[in-house]
Amino acid sequence: MLDIKRLERRWLKYKIKKFLPYAVGVIAILILGITTFFWTYPEDSKNAPKVVTLPQKLPAEPVVQPIETTVLEPSMEFVQSFQGTPPPQKAQAVAAYSPKPVQRQVYSKPVVETFNVPEYTPPQPKVLTPAPKVSTNANGISINRDESKLDIDELQSRFKENSNANLGLFIARYHYEHGNYSEAYNYALKTNTLNNRIDESWILFAKSLVKLNRIDQAKKTLQLYISQSNSDNAKGLLESIDNGSFK
């Protein structure tokens, strides 16, 4: 049913297409930079055609951004198309660099399978507005907003009953995300007692400790865990606590 290999190829094609404008932009800027550099150099600037050959040096340039690694190849054609033309003017090069490509539009074709082929009109700005718009006389109906959020109390009582470590982790995460660090700490701890091999429960536990200003305990916990597990996540966290980037 699923042709994964083909899907992977299509995905790669999609990614290349998506990043092409960025790559083109970066390269255009590089060319611009190098050309202006040589133009302003009195000795070399007398010999304009030399400039044209410069882009060929590009592959050797180490300054290319990391994400461009896969996309550099196709954009070299673009670079070659510059050869024989005069050095690009500033305005052109800037225009070629569009920091936001039209990626949004790529998604907009509808695939709805009902018989009367309903249409998705292209993305509408209002789609993401969270508040419900009520077109009618909402005569004072007030619903309890919290009731339809994720019902964390219900999840907690379920956790009491089933003691499922994954549920415990979910709750710990929820509290951490909502800034309830002592609850996050509690649930990370409970999760950890149920299953001490879940990496994230250690991490959440330590992070909550830091947030609760118990930094020494957080570090000790992490060191203990690292000695047992060699976890890269834990090492990373410990490091950022040490150098103060995680507060």
Place this chain on the structure above:
Amino acid sequence: MENSLFSKPRDLFLDVVNPRDYVQIDSVSHMYQLLKDSVQKPLKMILLYGRPGTGKSMLLHKLHHDLSKHQKVFMVSTPIIDEDDFLRVLAQNIFGHAPREVMTLNRFLEVSGALSLSDVPIVLLDEAQLYSSALMEKIRLISDARAIKFVITLHKTDKEDVIAKEHFQTRIWESIELQNASAEELKVYIQKKLLKANCFDVANMFNDKNMKLITSLTKGNYRETNKLLFSLFSLYCWYEENQPHSLQYNAIKPKWIEMAAIHTGLIHA
């Protein structure tokens, strides 16, 4: 493949409408409350509209489920296009009248009048954009005569917008619009669905970045989200069976979300 960790979450996102799977989401339960209140008011017709996949059928089924505990309510989920059939089915199911003669509008109103029910029976019509305007006109007359109170759902595409305006604007006494979900609501939708089915481990895999990507792909549309997640979990089933080393359990891979989106046509590649 069937006992995969991901086959259960996959099947949760099959595109079916069952009131038992109803998930409470901020704006949706607000709309549902409005809908329920409207039904109790002495209105003649209520219109529920919105783009495809915004949950109209789901709300209508839920309404049916909840109302039928207390009162006479009949649901027409697949439109009955033929006028005679339509009146016949209604007469039979609401008034318990199985006519041998052809069911005309007048006859229908007579039957209804003879019964003089204390409460106006409620009929729920899904996919009302499929009814002819002639039949819609009869529906209006029936509701004007207060023989039946109709709750109608309607696609809101541009073409149907016109129908909605022409047909209902002055005649419908309450209309409720459903919209796509916001990123926050969509997250609640997905998580509630997974948690309800005890898929805690899978629920843990969705982080905020994943949710942003999913919302931007589906525009918050529930049906598109179902399709996307169904094929996402199908991918997971495949990888679990064929390339287990490529699975990560701490987050959903954006690459796989995008692959699922390519598969369902949300991304063109």
